Amino acid sequence: MPATDDDLDETRGRNSKVNRLIETYELRGLGGELERLWTADESENRKSLRELATLFNRRLVQSAMEDVRMQSLDGEAENICRLLTDEHVASADRTRTRRRLERDGVDVDALEADFVSYQSIRTYLTTYRDASYTKNAESTNSVKETVQRLRSRITEVTESKLSRLAKRGELLPGDFRVIVDIRAVCENCGTQTGVIALIDDGGCDCQE
Structure with a gap:
């Protein structure tokens, strides 16, 4: 995912996009989870910044679906996130996904604008949580x-x-x-x- 204006704002010292979204979507505990996954040893299934960005965006999708009481199957939020963000997804599949979300009341444009890049995750972890990863x-x-x-x-x-x-x-x-x-x-x-x-x-x- 390319850098957004929010990513550039963070480098200028403004409020972290990730921190703001955690508060807006009421994703309590997610900040600590991101830090634990990033700083874990390789043997403990450490996650890369890109993997954490994907995880974060999935949580946004799940929260948006729950807010409108949208019924979903296990793993569906993960698949919807992939359909909205993966550049290799066919445009017809992405359009069908957007229309379904919109019918159920999800503001898809706002949701997509909230998706974060790995740069945002890195800024949040290193600047706002003062976390660092040291190789074993x-x-x-x-x-x-x-x-x-x-x-x-x-x-x-x-x-x-x-x-x-x-x-x-x-x-x-x-x-x-x-x-x-x-x-x-x-x-x-x-x-x-x-x-x-x-x-x-x-x-x-x-x-x-």
């Missing part, structure tokens, strides 16, 4: 050590196999140096990054 150094170091050991092991085994092939005459003699490059490809933007560098950077830049 022991965990990341352990992963890096494992990757480095595997890379060294693959290099050692490959060099040994090449040497044996050369001795049996199945490979032309010569000096070979094996280079093992373990890289990760971001499925969102296609960027390739060395795994160790990816861990040090805390992820791909496009996911900030």
Whole structure:
């Protein structure tokens, strides 16, 4: 979701859009939940800022539906939020969803204007709740050590196999140096990054 005027206002020091919406929609406890999910360890199902923005927008949809006493099935608010926000949703499906909400009394234009971006969530957590996320150094170091050991092991085994092939005459003699490059490809933007560098950077830049 692109940055909105509200997102820009927050960077200028005005009231947090997220904080305002929590009060307007009476989403008590959601601020603390967002902070816990963002600052949790990876092993505790930590959520990214984008995931938290999606969670927040779903709560807005659920609250808007409850305000007009709109009957819904389990998980329907989540699906409606997806239909309204996912750019890959067919326009006909989005239109049908909007019309259904409007028939039941939901002000869809106002609801969509209230949807937040991950930038808004980040501003709310870091500026208004003074929260911060620190990576588990022991965990990341352990992963890096494992990757480095595997890379060294693959290099050692490959060099040994090449040497044996050369001795049996199945490979032309010569000096070979094996280079093992373990890289990760971001499925969102296609960027390739060395795994160790990816861990040090805390992820791909496009996911900030």
